[in-house]
Amino acid sequence: PLADPDPGYTSYAELVGVVDEVVAAHPDIAAKSVIGQSHEGRDLVAVKISDNVGVDEDQPEVLFVHAQHAREHLTVEMAVHLMRLLTDGYGSDPRVTDLVDGREIWILPNVNPDGSEYDMAGSTWRDWRKNRQPNEGSAALGTDLNRNWAYEWGCCGGSSGSPSSITYRGPAPESAPEVRVVADFVRGRVVGGEQQITTAIDFHTYSELILWPFGHTYDDVTDGMSQAEYDTHEALGEHMAEANGYTPQQSSDLYVTDGSINDWLWGDQRIVNFTYEMYPRSAADGGFYPPSSVIERETARNEEAVLRLLDYADCPYRIIGEEA
Ligand SMILES: NS(=O)(=O)N[C@@H](CCC(=O)O)C(=O)O
Numbered sequence: 001p002l003a004d005p006d007p008g009y010t011s012y013a014e015l016v017g018v019v020d021e022v023v024a025a026h027p028d029i030a031a032k033s034v035i036g037q038s039h040e041g042r043d044l045v046a047v048k049i050s051d052n053v054g055v056d057e058d059q060p061e062v063l064f065v066h067a068q069h070a071r072e073h074l075t076v077e078m079a080v081h082l083m084r085l086l087t088d089g090y091g092s093d094p095r096v097t098d099l100v101d102g103r104e105i106w107i108l109p110n111v112n113p114d115g116s117e118y119d120m121a122g123s124t125w126r127d128w129r130k131n132r133q134p135n136e137g138s139a140a141l142g143t144d145l146n147r148n149w150a151y152e153w154g155c156c157g158g159s160s161g162s163p164s165s166i167t168y169r170g171p172a173p174e175s176a177p178e179v180r181v182v183a184d185f186v187r188g189r190v191v192g193g194e195q196q197i198t199t200a201i202d203f204h205t206y207s208e209l210i211l212w213p214f215g216h217t218y219d220d221v222t223d224g225m226s227q228a229e230y231d232t233h234e235a236l237g238e239h240m241a242e243a244n245g246y247t248p249q250q251s252s253d254l255y256v257t258d259g260s261i262n263d264w265l266w267g268d269q270r271i272v273n274f275t276y277e278m279y280p281r282s283a284a285d286g287g288f289y290p291p292s293s294v295i296e297r298e299t300a301r302n303e304e305a306v307l308r309l310l311d312y313a314d315c316p317y318r319i320i321g322e323e324a
């Protein structure tokens with residue numbers, strides 16, 4: 001971009017370059033695929049990391065989603081960090097090697113590239129959150145991707161019907177091409193009638209939280225969430241929070257959301273999943289725009305927590321001593 005509010009953050013072009021570099025350096029365990037396009041036509045990329053990466057092996061799959069919200073740029077840096085952790089560590093770090101051998105890991109490093117690019121195109125940050133899709137009958141642009149998912153969409157006052165709102169849910173579930181593409185990718189991981197993805201993290205900023213479903217209700221246990229399933233989310237959330245110092249809680253303890261990825265991944269696909277709200281804890285420490293000098297520290301901070309999710313990916317219910 002002509003200007004750049006903080007060159008330490010990774011632009012979309014730089015991100016594609018990093019993906020190509022990682023895949024070229026580790027062709028046996030890393031592969032890039034394009035799963036679709038954003039509204040403005042940018043490729044939505046998926047990086048698969050696993051041994052025999054070109055073969056769909058019968059192994060538990062884990063999904064990492066980054067940058068649903070444009071201004072949350074630290075989440076793209078988290079994706080870059082994870083790509084490097086899981087490839088550079090292979091063959092040298094025994095824990096990383098075992099996890100890459102025994103799982104198929106999918107990193108979607110930026111699912112809202114139009115928004116990310118718009119937010120960093122000027123000499124100052126633009127505070128953009130949504131995608132860049134026009135809204136019929138309105139001058140206001142953008143859908144909030146994290147209100148556009150097709151489980152209990154718009155059910156509960158956890159989103160807005162107004163195109164100008166930053167939590168605009170869109171005119172219909174999956175009306176945002178970026179959501180449709182990612183949802184189709186996840187549905188595509190149902191093989192022989194079974195969803196191969198067992199666990200997932202959707203990265204956001206900020207507040208330093210680990211959130212689990214549901215967001216659309218304050219109830220722990222409800223239709224689609226048994227006590228054992230809730231306890232599994234809570235125990236795994238707490239286990240990860242011990243590693244990174246974030247605060248673990250149900251998503252609706254923060255505020256009610258509807259149409260979020262959390263609720264769809266669990267409610268529709270039965271994927272045990274979490275939203276990470278990364279650094280900082282408060283606006284006083286930079287809010288959505290901490291200086292790029294914190295990137296290394298605040299991405300490395302999540303290594304152990306992510307590895308703990310990968311540990312349990314074969315059977316998340318093991319954490320409460322159950323089979324499934
Ligand atoms: N990253 S953020 O937008 O500040 N918070 C997320 C929280 C996600 C959730 O509660 O599930 C959101 O409102 O979509």
Ligand SMILES: [Zn+2]
Nearest residue numbers: 069072204205
């Ligand atoms: Zn967010």
